[in-house]
Amino acid sequence: MQRGPPRIVSSWGNVARGEHRVYGFSSRFEDFPDISGGCTVLPFGNGRSYGDSCLNVGGALLETRTLDRFIRFDADQGTLSCEAGVQLADILSVVVPAGWFPCVLPGTQYVTVGGAIANDVHGKNHHRAGTFGCHVTRFELLRPDGERMSCSAEETPDWFAATIGGLGLTGVVTWAQMRLRRVAGPWLDVESIRCADLDELLELSIESAKDFEYTVAWVDCLARGRRLGRGILQRANHADGAASAPRPAGGTGFAVPFAPPVSLVNSATLRLFNAAHYHRRRLRTRTVQHFQRFFFPLDGIRHWNRLYGPRGFHQYQCVIPGSGAGEAARSLLGAVAAAGEGSFLAILKCFGDRASPGLLSFPQSGITLALDFPNRGAPLAALFGRLDAIVAQSGGRLYPAKDARMPGDLFRAGYPRHGEFLRFTNPRCSSSFWRRVMADA
Ligand SMILES: Cc1cc2nc3c(=O)[nH]c(=O)nc-3n(C[C@H](O)[C@H](O)[C@H](O)COP(=O)(O)OP(=O)(O)OC[C@H]3O[C@@H](n4cnc5c(N)ncnc54)[C@H](O)[C@@H]3O)c2cc1C
Numbered sequence: 001m002q003r004g005p006p007r008i009v010s011s012w013g014n015v016a017r018g019e020h021r022v023y024g025f026s027s028r029f030e031d032f033p034d035i036s037g038g039c040t041v042l043p044f045g046n047g048r049s050y051g052d053s054c055l056n057v058g059g060a061l062l063e064t065r066t067l068d069r070f071i072r073f074d075a076d077q078g079t080l081s082c083e084a085g086v087q088l089a090d091i092l093s094v095v096v097p098a099g100w101f102p103c104v105l106p107g108t109q110y111v112t113v114g115g116a117i118a119n120d121v122h123g124k125n126h127h128r129a130g131t132f133g134c135h136v137t138r139f140e141l142l143r144p145d146g147e148r149m150s151c152s153a154e155e156t157p158d159w160f161a162a163t164i165g166g167l168g169l170t171g172v173v174t175w176a177q178m179r180l181r182r183v184a185g186p187w188l189d190v191e192s193i194r195c196a197d198l199d200e201l202l203e204l205s206i207e208s209a210k211d212f213e214y215t216v217a218w219v220d221c222l223a224r225g226r227r228l229g230r231g232i233l234q235r236a237n238h239a240d241g242a243a244s245a246p247r248p249a250g251g252t253g254f255a256v257p258f259a260p261p262v263s264l265v266n267s268a269t270l271r272l273f274n275a276a277h278y279h280r281r282r283l284r285t286r287t288v289q290h291f292q293r294f295f296f297p298l299d300g301i302r303h304w305n306r307l308y309g310p311r312g313f314h315q316y317q318c319v320i321p322g323s324g325a326g327e328a329a330r331s332l333l334g335a336v337a338a339a340g341e342g343s344f345l346a347i348l349k350c351f352g353d354r355a356s357p358g359l360l361s362f363p364q365s366g367i368t369l370a371l372d373f374p375n376r377g378a379p380l381a382a383l384f385g386r387l388d389a390i391v392a393q394s395g396g397r398l399y400p401a402k403d404a405r406m407p408g409d410l411f412r413a414g415y416p417r418h419g420e421f422l423r424f425t426n427p428r429c430s431s432s433f434w435r436r437v438m439a440d441a
Pocket residue numbers: 012042043044045046047048049050053054064084085105106107108110111112113114115116118119120121122123166167168169171172173174298401402
């Protein structure tokens with residue numbers, strides 16, 4: 001196992017960072033590193049988690065990106081086995097030309113298979129497909145005690161459920177096997193519909209889930225009063241093979257070269273962006289889009305996270321279950337609009353009722369809201385306190401992959417199976433997130 005010099009590692013939101021000893025695999029057959037001095041270890045994928053769940057400040061990170069080999073792609077059956085450091089972008093480049101597609105894709109393709117499993121990520125088709133873990137059939141887990149386990153839902157249901165959504169705390173996934181789904185080509189039929197308020201947006205989201213595989217809504221989180229929750233709903237299905245449109249040239253070619261000294265995302269730029277984005281759309285449009293444009297609109301701008309300046313940004317993503325979800329979403333958006341905070345990235349989605357396989361998986365049937373905020377210190381912390389109270393009161397929870405600050409009691413109330421999960425952890429594996437949310441348990 002190779003060890004590099006101590007390094008400052010930061011996650012995607014740039015609000016959590018710190019020094020780590022960094023180790024790297026040179027092969028998936030290597031042993032778990034034997035690190036002296038009681039130092040804890042955490043697997044690290046591509047650092048696309050926003051907060052501190054992919055960090056282990058003061059301890060070691062075990063980089064997995066070098067585990068980047070494909071093992072087997074069965075283009076007749078639609079199954080793929082690959083090492084855990086392979087990124088979804090690499091998988092897409094191999095399977096789409098052969099008429100296959102991953103069953104679940106998050107909003108960036110630059111995540112590793114190991115990271116997608118450890119956060120049990122979701123996509124715009126949760127109401128149909130559930131989470132990423134629902135389509136993983138087997139993986140190998142290298143545990144901190146040195147044991148290698150071949151895990152599947154049939155043979156090792158407990159370790160399977162603990163590791164999917166297990167935040168890297170059960171050990172390192174070295175390779176995984178997953179099912180793919182058939183597609184005729186890379187194109188999607190996409191409809192965008194402007195909605196005047198939250199009621200209209202929610203009604204259309206629920207109705208669209210019946211006939212559309214993918215649904216997602218952008219919300220103007222600065223709109224207030226009777227316009228509260230206005231936004232644009234996108235719904236899409238895979239197009240048949242005959243469809244075509246201009247193919248995106250692998251992103252815009254635009255990159256943010258360095259973090260500007262102050263955040264370029266502030267209430268003035270936001271107000272302009274949100275009003276322009278909302279009114280730019282006609283009431284209803286239909287287009288054929290390449291999957292890259294539909295699924296990964298932000299991947300076109302490299303290092304877009306730097307736009308928030310050196311203080312970084314937080315994402316607040318919650319899910320509210322049950323029949324009170326609409327009212328809770330109204331309260332959350334009302335609190336954000338009243339505070340004048342928010343960003344151009346405010347996403348609402350209805351999760352379906354397919355059960356997530358992990359003990360700590362985030363998705364559950366209900367409404368999820370994801371909102372980005374420039375890190376403005378105390379005023380933002382006060383707003384988060386108000387949002388937390390709404391989430392707690394509605395029986396909801398926050399997404400660890402996006403979090404750098406949730407209080408421990410909110411985590412433990414939202415994830416009632418955390419006690420059961422503890423049986424599968426090992427004192428040699430830890431993360432900054434885990435120590436934070438379990439410190440006062
Ligand atoms: C622009 C953007 C859009 C996003 N959209 C979505 C979305 O739509 N839905 C969604 O669910 N998420 C979304 N995310 C979050 C992202 O999908 C997750 O944070 C994902 O887990 C990141 O994967 P990674 O490879 O970067 O892993 P990291 O962020 O490096 O690590 C994530 C977790 O995985 C663990 N881990 C990594 N590799 C392994 C391994 N081999 N074995 C065991 N544990 C491992 C780490 O310890 C850590 O706990 C988005 C992120 C960005 C930046």
